[in-house]
Amino acid sequence: MKRGVYNFFGGMAIYPPRVIEEVRRDLLEYENTGLSIFEMSHRSQTFRNIIDKAEENLRQLMNISDNYHVLFLQGGENLQFSMIPINFLRDKNRPANYIVTGYWSEKAIKDARREGQVNIIWDGRDEGFTRVPKQNELQFDSDAAYVYYTTNETVEGIQFPMIPDVGDIPLVCDMCSDFISKPIDVTKYALISAHAQKNAGIAGVTIVIIRDDFLQDIPDNIHTMLDYRPHVEKSSIYNTSPTFAIYTVMLMTRWLIEDIGGLENMNKLAQQRSDIIYELLDKNAGFYKPHAKPDSRSLINIVFNLPTAELTQKFIAEGAEEGLVGLQGHRSLGGIRASFFNPMPMEGVHALRDFMLRFHEKYR
Ligand SMILES: Cc1ncc(COP(=O)(O)O)c(C=O)c1O
Structure with missing residues (x-):
């Protein structure tokens, strides 16, 4: 598959x-x-x-x-x-x-x-x-x-x-x-x-x-x-x-x-996956605004905002067109949420990272 x-x-x-x-x-x-x-x-x-x-x-x-x-x-x-x-x-x-x-x-x-x-x-x-x-x-x-x-x-x-x-x-x-x-x-x-x-x-x-x-x-x-x-x-x-x-x-x-190979390995993967996206958010903090304070950041659900509601909608729609589905934030909070549950492969994280970089270039 x-x-x-x-x-x-x-x-x-x-x-x-x-x-x-x-x-x-x-x-x-x-x-x-x-x-x-x-x-x-x-x-x-x-x-x-x-x-x-x-x-x-x-x-x-x-x-x-x-x-x-x-x-x-x-x-x-x-x-x-x-x-x-x-x-x-x-x-x-x-x-x-x-x-x-x-x-x-x-x-x-x-x-x-x-x-x-x-x-x-x-x-x-x-x-x-x-x-x-x-x-x-x-x-x-x-x-x-x-x-x-x-x-x-x-x-x-x-x-x-x-x-x-x-x-x-x-x-x-x-x-x-x-x-x-x-x-x-x-x-x-x-x-x-x-x-x-x-x-x-x-x-x-x-x-x-x-x-x-x-x-x-x-x-x-x-x-x-x-x-x-x-x-x-x-x-x-x-x-x-x-x-x-x-x-x-x-x-x-x-x-x-x-x-x-168990939970130690799973945790390492979770750390690697979230590091990639948090690093990107921090480097482009004027555009992508992380919701969580650094010491409370979730390795599983990465929540952030974009400068406008219009850009948020574009992000969700353009992401979906590229096969990145479910990026909309929870209905109570809005914004963007990328969830990395256990089976998320590194290719999925890289695909999201690359999309976020391109999106930033296009709309900043
Ligand atoms: C942390 C947490 N607790 C509780 C729930 C509610 O779970 P359920 O829909 O199984 O009742 C959710 C749903 O996503 C959740 O994320």
């Missing part, structure tokens, strides 16, 4: 040709079973092997120890905005602490407030969500039920360079847009959630990594599907699982292990 078009959308993401070809093959028949992959029952041993392999790959990539459960759930990350406070804030006489760095963390708070007290301990809104806080700007309630943050704000293109140190308070995060893009210390977290459709598979499944002891204090008045415990007890097959989406997680994690 040869690409002439590069997908810079903030999700659905770009996929490796190897994975797309494996899916094409398995749609016809999966491993001599006589069945297409999407005919496979969620109760079959074949599917059990697939989901177990997806979990095993994630455990290997992220070095996840046995005291964590790996769940494959539905409802997208938006459902996690609800499930987290329903399970861990409901009926508690303690606040949850939220760090607000952009569109997604701000959205998460609305559902949390339905379940209990939410204290916003840092809010980047007044600075236009251009940076993440430094450790010395964070003060937590010592009795907080949990601290919540978004590791990478996909809309604004800002990313935490460090894991906030929260002491003994359970740390919970939305890791959707930089999940399995770099090595992280899972032991710092009580819960990590990430929908698959950026780096880990197709839409329809959300991966939740949850520390066993965090499950101990969940109230009993929760609807079954919204309670993490039945999903743990049934190893993610409480009801009909999104089998096809989970199968793609197995393929994407296998590609990451076998073809990329």
